[in-house]
Amino acid sequence: MAKDFSTRDENYAQWYNDLVIKADLAENSAVRGCMVIKPYGYAIWEKIQATLDKMFKDTGHSNAYFPLFIPKSFFSKEAAHVEGFAKECAVVTHYRLKNAEDGSGVVVDDDAKLEEELIIRPTSETIIWDTYRNWIQSYRDLPLLINQWANVVRWEMRTRLFLRTAEFLWQEGHTAHATKEEAEEETQKILDIYADFAEKWMAMPVIKGVKSPAERFAGAIDTYCIEALMQDGKALQAGTSHFLGQNFAKAFDVKYLTKENKLEYVWATSWGVSTRLMGALIMAHSDDNGLVLPPKLAPIQVVIIPIYRKPEQLEAISEKAVAIMNTLKAKGISVKYDDRDTQKPGWKFNEYEFKGVPLRLAIGPRDMENGTVEVARRDTLEKEIYSMTDIETKVEHLLEQIQENLYQKALSFREDNSFRVDTWDEFKERIEKGGFVYAHWDGTEETEAKIKEATKATIRAIPLNNPLENGKCILSGNPSKQRVIFAKAY
Amino acid sequence: MAKDFSTRDENYAQWYNDLVIKADLAENSAVRGCMVIKPYGYAIWEKIQATLDKMFKDTGHSNAYFPLFIPKSFFSKEAAHVEGFAKECAVVTHYRLKNAEDGSGVVVDDDAKLEEELIIRPTSETIIWDTYRNWIQSYRDLPLLINQWANVVRWEMRTRLFLRTAEFLWQEGHTAHATKEEAEEETQKILDIYADFAEKWMAMPVIKGVKSPAERFAGAIDTYCIEALMQDGKALQAGTSHFLGQNFAKAFDVKYLTKENKLEYVWATSWGVSTRLMGALIMAHSDDNGLVLPPKLAPIQVVIIPIYRKPEQLEAISEKAVAIMNTLKAKGISVKYDDRDTQKPGWKFNEYEFKGVPLRLAIGPRDMENGTVEVARRDTLEKEIYSMTDIETKVEHLLEQIQENLYQKALSFREDNSFRVDTWDEFKERIEKGGFVYAHWDGTEETEAKIKEATKATIRAIPLNNPLENGKCILSGNPSKQRVIFAKAY
8 A cells, every 4th residue: 555655754745745645535636726535534624624613613603604706896895805815816707608619519608708707715704794794783793703614716826735725625714893802802712722623633732823914814913823843844824813803894894883872893803724734634643654643533543353264253253343343432432343355454454554543453363262452553553462351441541542642742843843043044054954943033024024035934923922032133133022933834 | 573574475485585584594695696694594504414414424425525616628528418517607717816907906817817717516427527537446446425515506597595596505426336226226225315304304295206308417317306395386306316327437437347357337326405405494384474494403493581570580580491401402402592681572582483493482480480481382383381390301292293293284285285187278277376286298308398388387206106007198198107296396
């Protein structure tokens, strides 16, 4: 299975691409820049969706659905937004095809040209705020806490499976509030949800921070983010939560009547995570043997494989295996018993190892005699013999251990690859090697741009609750009150 | 709330539209023909999705995701399919916008014209079968049982919320099989799932049948369907399951190696239900007082409303109400306790009645004294006083009764509006009044077309296991072996 598989050291980008394709997660489609998410990959995405969806609902949000299309003129209504988003977009200009006169197939019908072109949503602030104008009249209609699960399109020139594709899947929250404080609180609440999800479900430590002005969402007052460090030393922005102030309310004229009978513009937030999280998840833990998945997001948490020569051995093993499967399922653990006779055990071992199944149980004739099971952990690749008695408790415990171990391993990696740097030469050298580089910055967009130009590094985040510390900007030497995190990024 | 609301008798189409909008289910968007599904409507759709998704998974299907875009040339590959689908489509011709030179906003960048236009999927057979070519090599790869939840676009000229919109949400299953028999079995299995769902969850009786050639899916050998009768006497096709034979396998060259080492084309099915089901659900049960929802799909199954004058009364009632809510929730019943002080009880009664909440519990000071609750059923509008003791069992029982009652009521309606007709004059008269009309047809497309032209009625289904009966075609008088169902349809 893994024979044509690059190692991380040989070629990290190739390793990632091989992994995504050979582990049956996704592949490129016939449409440039668009991916097909295969069933195994989609099953992980469904777990991500279900978990986040519950977190959103538990905090009072409802789902809704808005059109795929946005009238072109909507983009021009918010000045900063149009600069950021109305560029590389899929544009619908016609609404009909007809048979070609020469019989060669179908052609666009020139008579069916739209009066105003429609843009496939790259993000939905404009169409949603245009709708909110009718939904919001008084303070009784607030807060409005809505989320949408949807596909969006940004016409990227250089694409990579999950990390950057023309079409991707995501959720986008769009909330409206009576006061600035409430909207700011919402922005933070969502950031906490994203960080919790990344750390507790994806086992991926993240830094919570705020973006510098240059890295802000087009149309936001403040963009908060969670940033993770990948194994190649590059940063990955895993989720963003935007405080939009009254920008969109003003652009789309959304006002509400206060309790005191005054008309005021509402305050807004928007926030999203996408199938990009799949890329983060894959890169955070996987190794040269294939995918490594945290148990909480693994579609198959435990696989049981029978080892036998004769059919009567299989029969006895199957009876035991099914019994174990059922006790595990009763505990809410997802188990696959793979008794296919078309593949050998060794092939199956490789297959599930490559696909990142956290625990593998193997039962052979000797195990049947001894009342034992061989248990292999995907994270450490360790094998151990356990008694069959009470195996479900051991499995449950091991899954928890694996979840925790993956998090700790990723955390150690980040700590080993976080650096404090005080001079420009040191900075350039360090940034080249990768990692999070904590350095002083004078706070100007000009300096930020120069640093990016010279090193390709960007300010990933100004950490929340950042300790204040007097220092000098690594580039300009001007005074600075805090360190910010620089890195090269996905 | 319901003051501007038409009755069914006054104007059925207006009644439907008013209901959808005033019950906060959906509304028209700024984009022609596209709807916004509002949180309350979307919550119903989520229940539909979750139930069907589990049914698909329990029968071995997995979800995946394929691109939104289909290259134009793909449509020309299957002859019948191109006739049916490559017509009223949204066509993407460009991939970039730029600032207008006169500063008036953004315009399409003529330099960013696609070499080949992309069509927004109206259905995904072509892109999926193009992908399956690489996924299927041998009999070991079969059956391939995949479903997709997605948005699709068909550029309809006359749209109605949920029933016919340019963009709609749906699931589309696409399966590949080694033999014709297996594919036919799959087509039937899915039809049974759809019928089960319609009858047991939506409380909507359906006829399972097969379509006449004229009504077949473009590219199918056979189209099976479930047909329901709405309260205005029109039929609504609620789901279709297509046996595609080897048409798409041949069009996209998808072959597999049999156990005997021969290369053969695979056999295919596709099947889908959409947000149209929301329209069916609304029309099947609702009345002149608003929405009526079957308990199994109601986002709120029980609402509890406190009735009080003084704050201390509210406090005592709330304690009791929350206790009842918790015992109901422990039984898996979704409950809302509405103690808002911004609205009066009467307003709330109307609101939840209009929104179709199956059961309303009201608790006032006298109930507190007597240990009672007033329980109102949405389906019958009956009110009754129950003792608070063991109220959760009574509520559970009532919800089951309502579910069953709605089904029986809809079934009686269908029986009362099904007719056997033997002459052309009788047929024309009957069809005009609505209902399912069982009549003999000579089996030719010509006659079917003439009947449609004369009466606007179509053959909705040839029922499965249809009793054979010799007769004469109502129009041509030619011999016929069975009756088929005619109706005017949505």
